[in-house]
Amino acid sequence: MQPIGMAVAALTFSLMLTFATPADEVRQNQQNGWNQQNGDKDHDDKPGACESQSVDAPGPGCAKALVRLFEQGKEIFRFDTFGDEDYWGGMLQLHKAVEGAALGGVGPGVSPRTALTVAGLKVDVDALPGDVQAKLRHGKVDLDSPATTLALLKLNGVVGVKGFFDTDGSFSSIGITCALCHSTVDDSFAPGIGKRLDGWPNQDLNVGLIVSLAPNLAPMASQVLGASDSATINTLKKVLLSWGPGFYDAEVNLDAIGFRPDGKSAATRIPAAYGHLGEDLHTWTASFGDVTYWNAFVANLQMHGNGNFNDERFNDPVKYPAAVRGGFFKLRHDPDQVTSKLAPLHYYQLSLQAPTPPAGSFDPAAAKRGETVFNGRGKCSGCHMPPLYTDAGYNAHTPAEMCIDSFQADRGPTGAIGSTMVTPQLSGLWARSKRGFFHDGRFPTLLDVANHYSACFNLALHPDEKSDLVEFLKSR
Ligand code: HEC
């Protein structure tokens, strides 16, 4: 193992060589909004349009326009903070906790080892220059030093986390991107280090723990809980630390409800961002809206990006006191760093297909029999309609229909038929099942799910039917 200083010097050196690449320029432009950057005003002002009127076949402009949307959306999904570093670094000072007191911040700092194991962050191996990869392979990078974490951030190598550095190299702020929660890596280099898998939920990520490290939680406590004294900040920390790996609570900063009535965490599993093409309503709780609604919601209200956002449903001090405190029903920023990105982000997300289950991970003959149960005796396809496996039309149901409590459903805006849950599509279940099933992971296995439905719908499924059903679900 090299002394810390040398390893960092090596990393920092290779970083200088790779800095200010065209990709960085694209990212920089993108922070300013897509409209101004490529001079193609016609297309950028009409998001998604590749022909301006109806035609019999897509013109040559379409192919180009769609590739561009995909590429822009990918960059945004992976690297765009929407200016949220003003919140995470500027207000909460999270970067100081990452760098640690020895480097000018506070506390012990976050080493790569802690980031990978305790926090569940992932490293994008393709962002690391060859010599850094070689050093890592030979154990010559100090994984116990926060300085190495900063070097990785400078290389843009930590999935979903963006470091901001002054010209003198000092660490000035930190921001997050969609990829933080909705991407992972394939572990091809080492556990937690590999190629990006966009759309796959990071089931190891401990968001609550990471946020709890922020030196200044007062702004978050005042918005979420309405006060910022030390007792309230401790309550906030308790809430954050109750989430655990693979979970996040996207409603607590609307309704200020940190725990379920039974005292358990109110957080939900981080869902997949793949396999959503063709679905109407989104998220676990149905009535928020569709994918593009939610993208704007998350970028502004969860990531705390600097955008414009309207939703009068949150102007409700009884149901959403925290949202009212945050002015979430009508946010305005100049410049708006979100809205111009919604079209490409939407396109990219809907282009993410669910991953195919690995060969040998299920029994094909049993899966075939299970499909018959799914569409027949199991009554599953009444809601999970093939080939989308969510309802065609209004894809939401009251919790009572699935024999579950209404705690989470009640937290969403009231929809057309009251409090509801979305029928989740079932593709790529194998890549999003580490933390169990249903919104809060209450069923650890698919057999538990099958048992639950058998009892709920009075199906009296035979054990063989249940295990076939499980194999079918694993094959999706
Ligand atoms: C801090 C973690 C986190 C970040 C960052 C994040 N999300 Fe999510 N995302 C979640 C969670 C948790 C949910 C489920 C929320 C709920 O139902 O209450 C979710 C839900 C979604 C859904 C709906 C999925 C479904 O099954 O219907 C989409 C789409 C989505 N996010 C896209 C994005 C995009 C795009 C970004 C960046 C603008 C983003 N998310 C940033 C955690 C995150």
Ligand code: HEC
């Ligand atoms: C009345 C509509 C309805 C029917 C019928 C139904 N489901 Fe569901 N299903 C849902 C909803 C809504 C959820 C989300 C529940 C939650 O998140 O708490 C869900 C969740 C699931 C999940 C968990 C997905 C995940 O990502 O956690 C699986 C697996 C599943 N259903 C399989 C089945 C099977 C198998 C059947 C038949 C035995 C079935 N469902 C019947 C509506 C339905």
